[in-house]
Amino acid sequence: MMRRRSPTAEDVARLAGVSRTTVSLVLNGVSDARIPPETRQRVLEAAARLNYRPHAGARHLVRGRSEVIAFVMRQTPDQVFADAFLPEVLRGLSDALREANLHLLLFPLAPDRAPEETIRLLQERRVDGMVLSGPRFEDREWLERWGQETPVVLLGHLANSSLPSVDVDNGQAAAMATRHLVRLGHRRIGLITNAPLSYTASYERWLGYRQALEEAGLPYDETLVAFGAFTPASGAAAMEQLLKLPDPPTAVFVASDVVAFGALQVIRRHGLRVPQDLALVGFDDVPLSAYLDPPLTTVHLPAEDLGREAGRMLLQWIREGRPPTSTIRLATGLVIRQSCGAGGGA
Amino acid sequence: MMRRRSPTAEDVARLAGVSRTTVSLVLNGVSDARIPPETRQRVLEAAARLNYRPHAGARHLVRGRSEVIAFVMRQTPDQVFADAFLPEVLRGLSDALREANLHLLLFPLAPDRAPEETIRLLQERRVDGMVLSGPRFEDREWLERWGQETPVVLLGHLANSSLPSVDVDNGQAAAMATRHLVRLGHRRIGLITNAPLSYTASYERWLGYRQALEEAGLPYDETLVAFGAFTPASGAAAMEQLLKLPDPPTAVFVASDVVAFGALQVIRRHGLRVPQDLALVGFDDVPLSAYLDPPLTTVHLPAEDLGREAGRMLLQWIREGRPPTSTIRLATGLVIRQSCGAGGGA
DNA sequence: TCTTGATGCTAACACGTGTTAGCAAGCGAT
DNA sequence: ATCGCTTGCTAACACGTGTTAGCATCAAGA
Structure with a gap:
């Protein structure tokens, strides 16, 4: 197990009978250094024979680029829904970064912890950029400051922030879901939010819901709105509240699949x-919501695309040296299954 | 947006009126260098004032340690169940690594891609170790070779491999699940596997099922065994097959929750x-299986612990310089809900 | 024959840190 | 006065790479 020293460019140079400089020029394909093909070949062969790999640390030092992007996860462990998409997001993101030879360094940052420690680590690593998934309101200040020095892209939305971000178009999506219920003939349509309205996404979905009602000439009835908070349990409580009404809704738009699971349980009970008796539309298209009974009609969240777009924006910032001012809102689609009553094949 | 140079140890030294060596000695807490408290204080203050952070690349270069662990994800995107646990695993893992100041670098490696490219990147980065999640049979060779030079821990199981690994005790778990059904009075107990038996985990669960039957003096009936393959669709097909039997089982142990979702759908149809009419026990305790109708009794997979243990083993290897020969098999528990017929509160 | 310019390479510096060997000053003991 | 020992520091090297300036050699043109 003695860990032997890996071969260096010096070793390659010696084997090829040239200087280390030449090795560097050849391997980096510097075009204005006129290296004749035969020398080039000798170097390449020597490098291959020794299985030479440039030392990323040394490269970082001299080039000033670490070729590493930090991925900071800010969601709580109980925000199950966010978890469900993490792998997809990571795939999309690392896909986008691959072409630029960038890698992802992971920083879990539980929301109940102060970010200082993580900031320190980010600084030590000299990351070339950062993607923050699930930014929280309290993060605004340090993020803005950080964004002065290093490219950052938010995955999700942060109010009053000038940082570029990628998110789903929550308003459009919620309106689409609600419109669908309207089109099916419902007049009393309830809403169970995915979280308190202090969360931007939650607020936007609420707005979309209201907009769709207004379009249809339906009144906004406050008693038909109940508040969930990430978990199925919260959805159950919210649904209990709605069912207790003297004149309960005939359809409910639940702005989160996971919350909808709890709601569904209560409806059955x-x-x-x-x-x-009660139509249901969810939000997120969690991988397993297709296997509920009945399969859940829901808004599809394009997780992999979100990751990919975040990667693209980050690359753009890094390449151009200044932040893209835009905020990307990805459109969503409604996945019609059976819980809404319009489903085929039930 | 001009990215200004971060302060170096040299800057700190100048501000504190000492040499760079002294700065290094103070900040690294070298104990046999007798630095008087007042000098120490001056250096610390200067470092704080400049917000000095040592350059990880430079440190890597001189220390020979990158302080980075590679996390290689080998599962296919359609192995949904694996995805569901990834975030938990990552949390456990990075928890364990935090104390050693190690960080996680992510390498998605789709199973249909050759590992060479990834190997190259791992070598360039000079990672201090690696965790491979979801090793595949074809990976054996390069993994063994890699393990000669760098610590590796497998998350999951790889046949005929000498590398340390962390996995759930599949046999014990499957036996426990089956025994539970026996105890509830079932005599004809079916099995739907989570995957083809060529997968180690699948094979072990099959063995555990057989063992429990044998203990109970029940015959092993081949016709009661159907094969799933990761997806709900495969579970649906398998369950169709079992229900077509002239004398179908009264209970089925489905060795994967996700596969069980498909099976459940068919049962309802x-x-x-x-x-x-038919009792069901699953495997994995996917976050949402508690919200099925009926809630699924299942074997709990301690994902976060798996990650943590993998981290611990890796640290041990790194510290002691030689691989721990052991393979850790974490015990599981049965989460009794209602699909088995023993549930409370239904 | 001398100049010019291209060709094919290399010496040397820089990047920011950890660490070893050792230097100067002070001080007590011989 | 000399020796030895401690205290408090620093000079200098090493780590592996990218890059700039420049050095020989040779051919062609004046």
Whole structure:
């Protein structure tokens, strides 16, 4: 197990019978250094024979670029839904970064912890950029400051922030989901939010819901709105509240699949059938919501695309040296299954 | 946006009125260098004032340690179940690594891609170790070779490999699940595997199932075994096959929750009730299986612990300089809900 | 024959840190 | 006065790479 020293450019140079400089010029393909093909060949062969790999640390030192992007996860462990998409997001992101030879360094940062420690580590690593997934309100200040020195892209939305971000078009999506219920003939349509309205995404979905009602000439009835908070349990409580109403809704848009799971449980406990007695539309298209009974009609969240777009924006910033001012809002689609009552094949 | 040069140890030295060596000695807390408290204080203050952070690349170069661990994800995007646990695993892993100041560098490596490219990157980065999640049979050779030079821990199991690994005790778990059904009085207990038996985990669960039957004096009936392959669709097909039997089982152990989702759908389509007509036990305890109808009784997979243990083993190898020969098998627990017919509160 | 310019290479510096060997000053003991 | 020992520091090297300036050699042109 003695860990032997890896070959250096010096070793390659010796084997090829040239100087280390020449090795560097050849391997980096410097074009204005006129190296004749035969020398080039000798160097390449020597490098291959020794299985030479340039030392990333040394390269970082001299080039000033670490070729590393930090991925900071800010969501709580109980925000299950966010978790469900993490792998997809990571795939999209690393896909986008691959072409630029950038790598992802992971920094879990639980929301109940102060960011100082993580900031320190980010600085030590001299990361070339950062993607923050699930920014929180309290993060605004340090993020803005950080953004002065290093490219940052937010995955999700942060109010009053000038940083570029990638998110789903929550308003459009929620309106689309609600419109779908309107089109199916419902007049009393409830809303269970995915989180308190202090969360931007939650607020935007609420706005979309209201907009769709307004378009349809339906009144906004406050009693038909209940608040979830990430978990199925919260969805169950919210649904209980709605079912207790003297005149309960005939359809509910639940702005999170996971929250909808709890809601669905409660509906069943009350002996009601979905969609006959109560129609349901969710949000997120969690991988397993297709396998509920009944399969959940829901808004599809393009997780991999979100990651990929975040990667693209970051690359753009890095390449051009200044932040793209834009904020990207990805459109979503409605996945019509059976919980809304419009489903085929039930 | 001009990216200004970060302060170096030299800058700190100048500000504190000492040499760079002294700065290094103070900041690294070298104990046998007798630095008087007041000098120490001056250096610390200067470092704080300049917000000095040592350059990780330079450190890597001189120390020979990158302080980075590679996390290689080998699972396919459609192995949904693996995805579901990734975030938890990552949390456990990075928790364990934090104390040693190690960080996680992510390498998605789709199973249909050759590993050479990734190997090259791992070598360039000079990672201090690696965790491979979801090793595949074809990976054995390069992994063994890699393990000669760098610490590796497998998350999951690889046949005929001498590398340390962390996995769930599949046999024990499957036996426990099957025993539970036996105890509930079932005599004809079916099995739907999570994957073809060529997968180690699948094979071990099959063995555990057989063992439990044998303990109970029940015959092993080949016709009661159907094969799933990761997806709900495969579970649906397998369950169709079992229900077509002249004398179908009264209970089925499905060795994967996700596969069980498909199976459950088919059961419902046949107009059968769970657990009254057919009892079901799953495997994995996917976050959402608690919200099925009925909630799924299942074997809990301690994902975060798996990650943490993998981290611990890796640290041990790094510290002691030689691989721990052991393979860790984490015990699991049965989460009794309602699909098995023993559940409370239904 | 001398100049010019291209060709094919290399010496040497820079990047920011950890670490070893050792230097100067002070001080007590011989 | 000399020796030895401690205290408090620093000079200098090493780590592996990218890059700039420049050095020989040779051929062609004046």
